Amino acid sequence: MLARPMAAPLPILRSPLGEVTPHGAHVLRWKKDDRDVLFVSPRSKFEPGVPIRGGIPVCFPWFGDDPEGKGRPAHGFARRVAWRLVEQQPGPDATLFAFELTDDETTRALWPHRFRARLVARLGPTLDLAFTVTNTDARPFRYEEALHTYLAVGDVRRVVLRGLEGARYRDKARGGAIGHEGAEPVVFSEETDRTYHGLESVCTLQDPVLGRTLEVVKCDSRSTVVWTPWTDKAARLADLGADAWTGFLCVESGNLGPDAITLEPGASHTLALRIAVR
Numbered sequence: 001m002l003a004r005p006m007a008a009p010l011p012i013l014r015s016p017l018g019e020v021t022p023h024g025a026h027v028l029r030w031k032k033d034d035r036d037v038l039f040v041s042p043r044s045k046f047e048p049g050v051p052i053r054g055g056i057p058v059c060f061p062w063f064g065d066d067p068e069g070k071g072r073p074a075h076g077f078a079r080r081v082a083w084r085l086v087e088q089q090p091g092p093d094a095t096l097f098a099f100e101l102t103d104d105e106t107t108r109a110l111w112p113h114r115f116r117a118r119l120v121a122r123l124g125p126t127l128d129l130a131f132t133v134t135n136t137d138a139r140p141f142r143y144e145e146a147l148h149t150y151l152a153v154g155d156v157r158r159v160v161l162r163g164l165e166g167a168r169y170r171d172k173a174r175g176g177a178i179g180h181e182g183a184e185p186v187v188f189s190e191e192t193d194r195t196y197h198g199l200e201s202v203c204t205l206q207d208p209v210l211g212r213t214l215e216v217v218k219c220d221s222r223s224t225v226v227w228t229p230w231t232d233k234a235a236r237l238a239d240l241g242a243d244a245w246t247g248f249l250c251v252e253s254g255n256l257g258p259d260a261i262t263l264e265p266g267a268s269h270t271l272a273l274r275i276a277v278r
């Protein structure tokens with residue numbers, strides 16, 4: 001019986017401040033003051049075709065489960081395939097990486113549109129991402145997108161999230177019920193999976209354990225998703241495990257549902273994200 005061939009390890013590109021991989025155009029690590037700002041699960045797989053649990057997954061061209069219920073991969077295909085590295089610019093205080101993904105027969109079998117996607121990541125004193133989609137087809141298409149950021153925290157039970165006060169959300173952890181944030185900042189005491197639409201505000205995450213505040217600033221993104229799996233869901237995620245959930249909070253920047261983007265032939269849209277440490 002032949003041993004199962006080990007999957008080829010993914011190529012990792014390193015800079016003084018972090019790591020990226022062409023697999024999913026995925027930012028894996030970014031450090032500020034020599035401390036990781038992004039969380040990556042110690043149990044994550046790093047194999048072709050498999051999403052990475054942590055860093056900043058690129059969700060495209062849909063968010064969440066297959067909206068057409070055809071069993072296509074959750075959060076779309078972009079985070080599961082190899083992108084092309086088209087630029088790498090080391091600089092005195094920042095390194096820029098640019099990746100591109102264009103349609104092929106595999107993507108068209110999943111999503112029948114011609115497109116070009118480009119992810120630019122600048123790892124410097126701040127972490128800056130720009131995700132651009134261009135419609136290279138002869139007909140319009142609608143897509144969802146999200147930069148599914150895993151922020152590293154000392155203990156998610158102790159953090160305070162500001163910027164969502166008074167906002168309306170769809171609560172996936174409560175069957176999609178509609179909720180409204182109060183005047184107080186958001187704190188976490190259970191599985192939380194909330195999508196805020198029509199919201200462009202800056203979110204700040206105060207972490208008393210690590211003694212820092214993370215800032216999530218976005219441009220041309222009208223959806224924010226906040227997620228912590230808490231104990232039960234974490235235990236069901238084999239690539240996370242029962243204990244690591246306290247070490248991150250996802251604050252995701254996208255355009256989904258009513259905020260989804262429709263592009264005419266030849267048109268482009270860019271979602272920009274900046275993560276800073278105060």
Ligand code: TA6
Pocket residue numbers: 051064074075172193225226227250252
């Ligand atoms: O972050 C929101 C969410 O849709 C959650 O419902 C959870 O499923 C999470 O994404 C992770 O999704 P994944 O497919 O990476 O396990």
